[in-house]
Amino acid sequence: MTIPPGDDRANANTNVSDKTVYKLADKPWFAPTAPFIRSPLHTNDVAVIGGGIAGTSCCHALNQQGIGTTLFERHARLANEASGNPIGMLEPYITADNSLAGRFYEAGFRHSSALVREKLNGGAAIEAAFCGVLSLPATPRDDTRQHAILEKQSATAPDDNNAVGVQYLSVADASDVLGMPVPVGGLFYRDAGWVNPPSVCNVLAEKSVRQTRQKITQIMSHPTGGVQLRGHDGAVLGDFAAVIIAGAMETAAFAQTSWMQDYLVALRGQISCFSKDILDDLKVNCVLSHKGYLTPERNGQHVFGATFDRHASHTDVFDSDHAANIAQLGLALPELAQRLSPAHLTGRAGLRTTTPDHLPLIGPAPDYQAYLEAYPDLDKGRHYARYCRAPYHKNMYVCTGFGARGMIGAPLAAELIASHITGQSHPLANPVQEAVHPARYIVRAIKRGLIAPREITP
Numbered sequence: 462m463t464i465p466p467g468d469d470r471a472n473a474n475t476n477v478s479d480k481t482v483y484k485l486a487d488k489p490w491f492a493p494t495a496p497f498i499r500s501p502l503h504t505n506d507v508a509v510i511g512g513g514i515a516g517t518s519c520c521h522a523l524n525q526q527g528i529g530t531t532l533f534e535r536h537a538r539l540a541n542e543a544s545g546n547p548i549g550m551l552e553p554y555i556t557a558d559n560s561l562a563g564r565f566y567e568a569g570f571r572h573s574s575a576l577v578r579e580k581l582n583g584g585a586a587i588e589a590a591f592c593g594v595l596s597l598p599a600t601p602r603d604d605t606r607q608h609a610i611l612e613k614q615s616a617t618a619p620d621d622n623n624a625v626g627v628q629y630l631s632v633a634d635a636s637d638v639l640g641m642p643v644p645v646g647g648l649f650y651r652d653a654g655w656v657n658p659p660s661v662c663n664v665l666a667e668k669s670v671r672q673t674r675q676k677i678t679q680i681m682s683h684p685t686g687g688v689q690l691r692g693h694d695g696a697v698l699g700d701f702a703a704v705i706i707a708g709a710m711e712t713a714a715f716a717q718t719s720w721m722q723d724y725l726v727a728l729r730g731q732i733s734c735f736s737k738d739i740l741d742d743l744k745v746n747c748v749l750s751h752k753g754y755l756t757p758e759r760n761g762q763h764v765f766g767a768t769f770d771r772h773a774s775h776t777d778v779f780d781s782d783h784a785a786n787i788a789q790l791g792l793a794l795p796e797l798a799q800r801l802s803p804a805h806l807t808g809r810a811g812l813r814t815t816t817p818d819h820l821p822l823i824g825p826a827p828d829y830q831a832y833l834e835a836y837p838d839l840d841k842g843r844h845y846a847r848y849c850r851a852p853y854h855k856n857m858y859v860c861t862g863f864g865a866r867g868m869i870g871a872p873l874a875a876e877l878i879a880s881h882i883t884g885q886s887h888p889l890a891n892p893v894q895e896a897v898h899p900a901r902y903i904v905r906a907i908k909r910g911l912i913a914p915r916e917i918t919p
């Protein structure tokens with residue numbers, strides 16, 4: 462809906478479920494949703510679809526606010542897909558230019574590390590080690606980038622809680638810290654390390670009602686304002702006040718979210734693992750991050766990898782990918798790589814859910830068709846026009862697209878979704894929040910004239 466400038470309705474601030482209109486300057490297409498209202502009409506609070514790090518983080522964030530969750534996972538156990546690797550790095554992602562992706566993931570790293578430490582201190586059964594991450598440049602461009610990051614971090618006051626602990630190590634110091642010779646110096650993130658993602662997922666979901674072996678096939682609006690879910694056997698699985706879809710690539714498998722298929726891209730990855738017994742003189746003191754990574758021993762195994770393959774959507778383990786991982790390891794640690802062969806290795810493959818702008822999709826689920834109808838002329842540059850508030854699927858949220866950084870992105874994302882649902886203040890600055898908003902792709906496509914008018918239904 463477009464209304465003329467000067468219309469006082471633009472200043473109204475009523476419940477978002479009505480036809481309230483806002484100034485374009487307020488970016489109504491990213492407007493917040495109405496807060497969660499607990500109602501006796503709904504037998505349950507919030508349903509969460511997907512038992513990986515995204516879904517379990519959402520359960521945890523809501524449970525912390527006193528909101529009950531029911532977690533639906535199609536496999537027999539949680540963390541059985543991308544979040545099922547034995548080790549995931551907790552490595553900060555910092556960009557020298559303060560990009561939105563850098564701001565999101567830097568804050569996400571701090572949040573994930575604090576959460577894991579808090580759980581460990583509380584005695585939770587999380588496997589993790591804050592042994593530090595040694596990040597070595599693989600190219601001259603990486604080297605320049607590392608120096609710029611260092612400069613940026615040094616400009617932060619030492620007592621600033623937002624500072625990520627990092628220092629530059631010479632070749633000799635880096636070799637000492639890792640426990641074997643490395644070819645170049647690089648950055649050492651002393652507060653970083655690794656986690657076992659399934660243990661994190663299980664702890665984050667411990668207060669949630671779990672329904673495993675339950676594939677959700679349909680989400681229906683309920684006349685009471687909530688949502689109902691249908692399982693794979695056709696049964697309706699209860700009334701919920703809201704639903705969060707955290708199903709990685711499958712987030713786009715529902716009628717309301719199918720438009721997201723154009724913006725979610727699967728990126729296959731395989732890790733390789735070897736037993737410490739085959740190289741019993743090896744000592745890896747911290748995580749090594751280069752073009753790939755190598756982790757310290759966990760349960761007698763070292764993990765390294767990983768491959769990136771855009772053209773495969775299966776999760777079989779291949780010797781050719783083990784060979785690629787060995788070759789990649791050889792760029793940083795040639796002597797170690799020479800001692801490994803695919804015959805020594807076991808592995809695991811998974812799909813990373815990525816997006817074209819490398820940022821996740823976190824927030825209310827936009828009603829695609831209604832967006833096209835509400836904002837048909839954004840491409841005309843009418844800056845002062847006024848538009849109606851964002852048309853979302855009521856009480857439906859999405860949380861996906863973490864690519865290779867789910868462990869440092871999903872827990873913070875869950876806080877953002879919880880703040881949407883509870884109406885409390887958001888944990889992210891507006892520009893970052895808008896950068897991860899699921900509707901950004903629809904808005905961009907309209908502005909760039911990429912969505913043809915014929916797609917707009919009358």
Ligand SMILES: Cc1cc2nc3c(=O)[nH]c(=O)nc-3n(C[C@H](O)[C@H](O)[C@H](O)COP(=O)(O)OP(=O)(O)OC[C@H]3O[C@@H](n4cnc5c(N)ncnc54)[C@H](O)[C@@H]3O)c2cc1C
Nearest residue numbers: 511513514515535542543544550677708711730866867868
């Ligand atoms: C090889 C590899 C190495 C990686 N290394 C790291 C790393 O070191 N550090 C890091 O931070 N990240 C790493 N990642 C990325 C990280 O694993 C992912 O970003 C993260 O696991 C994504 O979590 P998710 O919950 O979105 O997806 P998933 O873990 O895939 O979870 C989605 C869940 O939803 C369930 N589901 C989907 N549809 C339905 C449905 N209809 N009904 C019920 N259940 C459903 C699925 O069964 C699945 O369990 C790596 C990824 C790969 C592949």
